[in-house]
Amino acid sequence: MADYILERNPINASFELTVRCNLRCKMCLFRHDEAENNDLKVNELSAKQWIDFARQAAEMGIGGILFTGGEPLLRDDFPEIYEGVYQHGFIISLYTNATLVTPEIMNLFRKYPPHKIGISIYGATPETYKTVCGSSSAFQKAIDGSRSLLTLPSVIEFRSTIIKDNLHESRAIEELVKDEFGEKYPVSLSRMVMKSVRGACSDVESCRLSPEDNVRLMLQKSIDTLKNKIGKNFDEKNIRIHYGINKSKTDCFSPRLKASLLGCGGGTDSFAVTWDGKLQACQLLGAFQTDAVKHGLKKAWEIFPLEIKLPPFDSKCQNCSLGEICQCCFASRYAETGSLSGCPEYACRDSEIIDSLIFKESKTS
Amino acid sequence: MNKETNQLFQAKENYIMRKIAGKDVLIPIGGNVANFNGFIEMNPTAAFIWNILKSPASKYEIVKAVSEAFETDEGIARPDVDEFISLLSEHDMIEVL
Structure with a gap:
């Protein structure tokens, strides 16, 4: 058991290139007040530092790098960072709002396509984009940007977060993706919208769905599928909700115990590096950090468990x-x-x- | 034997081989990322051959190198090399020069 616990192989890393963004989404977990942008920019890691982290990550045996933000494409030096990281050989994922997809970015991606692109889409109309993201023109930019990204050989997934302001378009967003880009592109929804973290300024509590609406939304997709399959005789009252726990007898013999630091893969087989160079278990949990600039990525990963001190639950x-x-x-x-x-x-x-x-x-x- | 010595193979450039969690893998890059949705795990022999294929090499040279490195007869190594080269050709991962 001791050997198993000690086996911490980092497989995936998130590189949070910036927490700045060209949009001002109400529910963003990471967005800071715009007045902070200059200070944030000054303290962001340089392209050279990110590329050196990629070199170290390759030596550490990491397989996947996710570029995330903020909006990673907002950085002027994104092409330099991206190409430098890519050259080290990773399964590259990118999260973007697709509103900053310029010809220069497309030239870069045609040469070095990301393996996977997650495109955020927060409304089906310019009006909803204005309400949710603070910009009506971002809607068309996101559509145009998505259309360009879809010409790449990358795996594309659309991602959305539903809050009070776009709840009325939750189905329309899926329809939009289907109509504009084809049936094969799924839209995944955030399961639960958490309060913002690490000094971010969003007032999530005022805009997120009530727990009741959130659960209804979660079930909406499977109910819609049933409706489509069963047709006009479908009666929602006949639905039975099961929770997905497999209790088959053979499972008794499957190993279920897994050692971890935090009850998930964070800090055990994955980590995030923040915009200012701190290594964390994930992008959300800023309570435990090691300084990857000071120690180097490998050492920061090695000493990370020493930072973790968990109190008993409520x-x-x-x-x-x-x-x-x-x-x-x-x-x-x-x-x-x-x-x-x-x-x-x-x-x-x-x-x-x-x-x-x-x-x-x-x-x- | 002529064909085995004359025909040269070389790995295409749009793959990077490196270690992930201690295992040798090939990462597809460039326009072929869609062909493999992820990375390709290599056993030690495959990784050894891929390293040889970074420069042009004939099947004869590969068989010879494998038999020496893994201390086995060329007759035993040849079918494995044949199979691996066929697989790489099938997936457009090598060039025939």
């Missing part, structure tokens, strides 16, 4: 029976309550709603 969580369906992790606890042991009421309510919907026989079978 007593409500300790005695809760909904642990199997609870969406909480240390990152969400910290983002929501400011404490690693805190009980995030939003996630708590989410679990209670799901529990009330679950077909009870499925829980005891």
Whole structure:
């Protein structure tokens, strides 16, 4: 067991090139106040530093690098960083809002296509883009940018976050993607919108869905699929909600125990490097950091577990029976309550709603 | 034997071989990223051959190098080399010079 615990192979890393963005999305976890942009820019890692991190990451045996932000394409030196990192040989992913896809960027991507591109899309109309992202013109830019990116051999996924301001277009966003780009492109939705982290300024609480609407949205997709398959005789009352826990007998013999630092892959097989060079378990959890600029990436990864000090959970969580369906992790606890042991009421309510919907026989079978 | 010595093979440039979590893998880059949605894991023999193919090499040279490196008869190494070269050709990963 001791050997297993010590086996920490970093497989994937996120490079958060910047937390600046050309959009001002209400629900953004990382966006800072615009007044901070100059200070942020000055303290961002240089292209040379990111490329050196990529060199070190390759030596560490890392397979996948995700370029994320903020909006990574906002950086003037993005082409230099991208090409320099790419040359070291990784499975490259990119998260972008697709509004800054210039001919120069397309030339770069045609030469070095990302393996996967996640395109954020937050509305089906310019009006909704204005409300959610602060820019109506961003809508057409995102459509045009997406169309260009779709000419690449990359795997493309559209990603959306639904808040109060675009809830009315949640289906229209999927329709838009289908009509503009074809049926084969899925739109994945954020499961739960957490409060902003690491000094970001978004007032997420005022714009995110109520837990009830959020769960309804989560179920909407599977209900829509059933409706399409069954047709006019479909009655929503006949739906039974099961929670996806496989309890087949053969599972008893499968190894289920896995050692980790935080209950997930963060800090065990993946990490994020922030815009200013801090190594974290994931982009969300800023409570534990090591300085990758000071120590180098490899050393920062090696000493990272020493930083982790986890308090016992809130007593409500300790005695809760909904642990199997609870969406909480240390990152969400910290983002929501400011404490690693805190009980995030939003996630708590989410679990209670799901529990009330679950077909009870499925829980005891 | 003539064909085996005259025909040269070389790995295409749009792959990078490196170690991921201690395993040799090929990462597709450039226009062919869509052909492999991920990386290609290589066993030690495959990784050894791929390294040879960074420069033009005949099948004869590859068989000879493999048999020496892995201390096996050329007769045993040849079918494995044939199979691997065919696989690389099939997936357009090498050039025939």
